[in-house]
Amino acid sequence: DSGVTQTPKHLITATGQRVTLRCSPRSGDLSVYWYQQSLDQGLQFLIQYYNGEERAKGNILERFSAQQFPDLHSELNLSSLELGDSALYFCASSRVATNEKLFFGSGTQLSVL
Amino acid sequence: AQTVTQSQPEMSVQEAETVTLSCTYDTSESDYYLFWYKQPPSRQMILVIRQEAYKQQNATENRFSVNFQKAAKSFSLKISDSQLGDAAMYFCAYRSATWFLTQGGSEKLVFGKGTKLTVNP
Numbered sequence: 001d002s003g004v005t006q007t008p009k010h011l012i013t014a015t016g017q018r019v020t021l022r023c024s025p026r027s028g029d030l031s032v033y034w035y036q037q038s039l040d041q042g043l044q045f046l047i048q049y050y051n052g053e054e055r056a057k058g059n060i061l062e063r064f065s066a067q068q069f070p071d072l073h074s075e076l077n078l079s080s081l082e083l084g085d086s087a088l089y090f091c092a093s094s095r096v097a098t099n100e101k102l103f104f105g106s107g108t109q110l111s112v113l
Numbered sequence: 114a115q116t117v118t119q120s121q122p123e124m125s126v127q128e129a130e131t132v133t134l135s136c137t138y139d140t141s142e143s144d145y146y147l148f149w150y151k152q153p154p155s156r157q158m159i160l161v162i163r164q165e166a167y168k169q170q171n172a173t174e175n176r177f178s179v180n181f182q183k184a185a186k187s188f189s190l191k192i193s194d195s196q197l198g199d200a201a202m203y204f205c206a207y208r209s210a211t212w213f214l215t216q217g218g219s220e221k222l223v224f225g226k227g228t229k230l231t232v233n234p
Binding site: 002031033035042043045048055056058088090092094101102104106107109 | 148155156157158160163204218219220221222223224225226227
């Protein structure tokens with residue numbers, strides 16, 4: 001168990017809908033990262049938050065948004081869903097120091113039908 | 114921007130044998146970290162081994178070792194005495210140690226596309 005909790009584990013929805021993925025980082029970790037894993041694109045970095053503030057953006061679509069709350073949990077919001085958004089979405093967390101490893105949650109499998 | 118390339122989409126090995134997974138990366142930075150992550154069918158991302166770029170000595174973790182060639186920007190993973198439980202996707206990843214010197218920089222992990230390892234009994 002990595003200590004990073006992601007809910008839900010599976011999500012099935014229809015095109016055009018909006019969903020929210022939730023991530024609770026390990027106790028004491030201030031950084032949260034979101035990744036999207038698909039067969040054709042591999043593991044793509046979406047966005048990072050550090051202590052409530054956005055730190056870096058990657059290949060995140062405008063239809064996607066995220067935030068980190070004062071209790072450090074994070075939510076990834078996906079709207080106007082398309083078939084191509086079907087993927088495994090990972091959350092990871094780490095402490096402040098750069099040489100600390102990232103701990104990954106077990107992911108949310110999103111299926112858009 | 115940094116990139117990570119894994120040129121072997123799939124590899125296979127006999128149980129108890131040794132296999133080497135390849136990884137190359139591209140960066141203009143001199144200080145960074147390299148990682149190998151394992152993703153079994155359970156989908157969990159598990160850290161296998163980590164290498165600091167400033168260290169010349171190759172990292173080892175039990176049956177797992179790396180061959181880090183900084184000048185060649187190569188970072189291969191060797192698995193000795195392969196076991197059935199080693200079957201998984203393996204991802205090579207890069208992490209900047211000087212991200213704060215770059216506008217918009219981040220200590221995020223940059224991953225390769227992965228290598229699927231099959232272990233045959």
